[in-house]
Amino acid sequence: MSGRTVIRHGRILDPASRGDRTGDLVIEAGVIREITAAGAAATQSAEVIEAKGRWVTPGFVDLHVHLREPGQEYKEDIASGSAAAAAGGFTTIVAMPNTEPVIDNGELVHYIIRRGEAVGLCRVMAAGAVTAGQGGQGLAPFGEIKAAGAVAVTDDGRPVADANLMRRALEYARDFDLPVLSHAEEPALAKGGHMHEGVVSTRLGLGGIPGAAEDVAVARDIALADLTCGRLHICHVSTAGSVELIRRAKAQGLRVIAEAAPHHFSLNHEAVESYDTRTKMNPPLREEADRQAIIAGLADGTLDAIATDHAPHSSIEKDVAYDEAKFGLIGLQTALPLTLALVRSLALTPLAAIERLTFGPSRVLGLSSGSRAAGAPADVVVLDPEGRFVL
Structure with missing residues (x-):
């Protein structure tokens, strides 16, 4: 301007x-x-x-966006994702690394940043992978990733299942002042699930993912953050148990931060009764008590940021039977109206709502965004x- x-x-x-x-x-x-x-x-x-x-207000900051480039441009690319972000009020977005190839080196981090600059609709930042190729075996080169401009590391889309590897990741990332964004999920508990495990999944005959799959992983990662003094960020919190674990960790002074997605504070698992595959995401829509706990966590600051987990797919991947559909939905264009619904219901004050979209996520990344000074x-x-x- x-x-x-x-x-x-x-x-x-x-x-x-x-x-x-x-x-x-x-x-x-x-x-x-x-x-x-x-x-x-x-x-x-x-x-x-x-x-x-x-x-x-300040421009919104989204910590968690799947832009699908490189390699999956039939779903989304940096140009279309940036346009969606700008339409939704987001001036800064962070691209997740679960692309093809995985963003696990400095060259690909540079590519994402340069493409974002060339498109020029919003500020596109990059997160690098925690493990090489997101294979869950050896760590990616965090120093190279950080030097190229990455603002975080994550294997989002899948958890770091090996606890010792997650410990090493938190230690290694700490030395480069990078937050580790955790997709907190215990794979053995989540395997074969398509929605939240409960009365609705039983009625619909769909495999369930219990809330414990998240709670167990969040508890583990908080313990590892305590052990390592690393910067832990819990992605897309979906359960009341996780909210309480994070609340306790913050009370203990641990370096733990967390985000919630609009779909998790707007809908519960009853939405799946329509078999609309747009309700299929990971983590899944949970119980009403979980939804209310997330809203309370946003209100009291336990959850620092609202992040969309914008994860587009093509129609051939979503216009199929529910148990065959990919996990994920779009969110950049709808995050603001869903957040404002919390203001209208008096669950959040206007200032708190805008903070979770701006200053909260900016602090996670150490950015100067979020101020009108x-x-x-x-x-x-x-x-x-x-x-x-x-x-």
Whole structure:
């Protein structure tokens, strides 16, 4: 953004400073120059955006996006994923490494970052793999990955099943100040499952994945974070048990952070009764008690970030029988309205909701995003909290 832009009369939400005020926000040369009282900013020779009744927030940050490039461009690519992100208000996204080939070296990290810059619709960051080829055997070269610009390491899409290897990963990543993003799942318990294990899976005749498959893995990884002093990030938390484990870990001062996905705080396993394969994701939709626990975790700060786990597939992979469909659904375009639903229900305050989309995930990555202070980059979203649209 060049020149001078004035966003007038907006409700300016700044999670970094806990600020919530009505005013004008002035942008020059891509940087926030000042915030003034409503109507006080000079508008001569400026582009003026009238934001009365709108919220003016930092650009959203998504820690968890599957862009499918390289190798799976028939599902999604960096251009289409960036467009979806921008449409949803996300100015920064982190690409997961479970591509073909796996992003497990510096050259591929460079490729993701360069492609994102060439597309130019949002800031595309890269996470490198924990293990070479995501094979769960030897560790990937974290130093090379970090030097190339990666902001995290993860084998997301599958867990690091070997506890000793996960220990080494936390130690190795600690030395490079990289968070380890954990897909917390015990494979032996999850094997053969297509949805949450419970009364609905029994009624539908579908193999179930018990909540314990996540709880056991979260407990293990928290213990390893305690042992190593590593930076542990729990991805897509879906159970009440995991929320409580993370809450206790934070109370003990451990370096544990966590995210929740909009589908997990918006739906429960009863949605699967339609056999709509868009309800098939991993971890699966859980019980209503789990959904409520996730909302409570977002409200009290146990869960630091809202992350979409945006995971598109082609129609040939989803327009099939439920037990044959791939896990995953899109989320970049729907995260904001689903989050605002929590505000309308009074489960989250406006400031808390925006914090989980901005300042919370920014802190995970050590970014300066998420602030509306003078001098901060002008990653800005103007949104109508009462707006409606049809998907």
